[in-house]
Amino acid sequence: xxxxxxxxxxxxxxxxxxxxxxxxxxxxxxxxxxxxxxxxxxxxxxxxxxxxxxxxxxxxxxxxxxxxxxxxxxxxxxxxxxxxxxxxxxxxxxxxxxxxxxxxxxxxxxxxxxxxxxxxxxxxxxxxxxxxxxxxxxxxxxxxxxxxxxxxxxxxxxxxxxxxxxxxxxxxxxxxxxxxxxxxxxxxxxxx
Numbered sequence: 001x002x003x004x005x006x007x008x009x010x011x012x013x014x015x016x017x018x019x020x021x022x023x024x025x026x027x028x029x030x031x032x033x034x035x036x037x038x039x040x041x042x043x044x045x046x047x048x049x050x051x052x053x054x055x056x057x058x059x060x061x062x063x064x065x066x067x068x069x070x071x072x073x074x075x076x077x078x079x080x081x082x083x084x085x086x087x088x089x090x091x092x093x094x095x096x097x098x099x100x101x102x103x104x105x106x107x108x109x110x111x112x113x114x115x116x117x118x119x120x121x122x123x124x125x126x127x128x129x130x131x132x133x134x135x136x137x138x139x140x141x142x143x144x145x146x147x148x149x150x151x152x153x154x155x156x157x158x159x160x161x162x163x164x165x166x167x168x169x170x171x172x173x174x175x176x177x178x179x180x181x182x183x184x185x186x187x188x189x190x191x192x
Contacts, residue, residue, distance in 0.1 A: 068147055069094035074108060082106040082168050082188035085123040087116035092183070096146060105189045107146040117174065117182050124161050124170055131157040137171040142187045150185075153177045165191050 019027075074095040079085055082104075086093060090110040098105045112120065121128055135158035136150050143149065150156055150173060158173045168190040175183040 069096045069107065069109065074106060078106055082170075082190060083124065084108050084170065084186055084188050085120065086110050087112050087119045087123075089113060090116060098145065099192075101192075103189050103191055105142070105145075105187055107142070108186045108188070109146075109148070109184065111181055111183045113181055114179070117184065120184065121172075124172075126159060126161050126172075130159050131172075131174060132159060133157055135159065136173055138173050138185060138187050139171070142171070146185075146187070148173075148185055150175075 071094050073079075073086065073093055074082075074084065074097070078095070078097060084106060086108065087110075090112045092109065092111040094109050096107040098107075118128055121130075133155055136156060137158035137160045138146075138148065138150070152175070155176050156173060157176055158171070161170045161172065163169055168188045170186055170188045173185045175185075177183075
């Protein structure tokens with residue numbers, strides 16, 4: 001016969017004291033705070049990010065759906081690419097860019113002072129002496145696209161600064177009706 005083994009008593013589980021109501025409320029509040037932080041903060045970030053993205057898209061849509069001159073400065077990239085360095089001081093600034101598979105054009109207008117006109121022409125690689133009186137260098141097609149009409153009071157001066165591709169070619173017309181503040185119109189075109 002086998003001897004019966006004595007029964008071992010099960011180890012007693014340590015008893016936790018009953019949780020008091022104040023501690024229970026703090027624990028639940030901490031749990032709720034953690035859930036809010038883990039879910040609410042990323043959700044809020046996503047909502048803000050989505051709104052910013054949507055607004056950015058609307059701004060870009062408005063910019064690229066423009067069908068005429070837009071008041072303001074062309075971007076630095078546009079000014080560098082088309083080699084149209086608007087001088088300081090300048091006002092009445094507006095621009096418009098068109099692109100297609102054959103030719104890209106930047107239309108820019110601004111009013112400046114005598115020194116500004118000289119500086120603009122110099123950065124283009126030309127001089128004031130190269131402007132020809134009565135020369136409307138901007139063609140009818142570009143006038144139609146930009147909405148410019150060179151029929152008002154003048155005198156009108158113009159030049160074409162032709163460069164070898166891929167450098168842009170600029171057509172410039174200057175209204176000297178106020179010789180101290182000439183109005184400058186530029187069409188810079190490049191072949192991609």
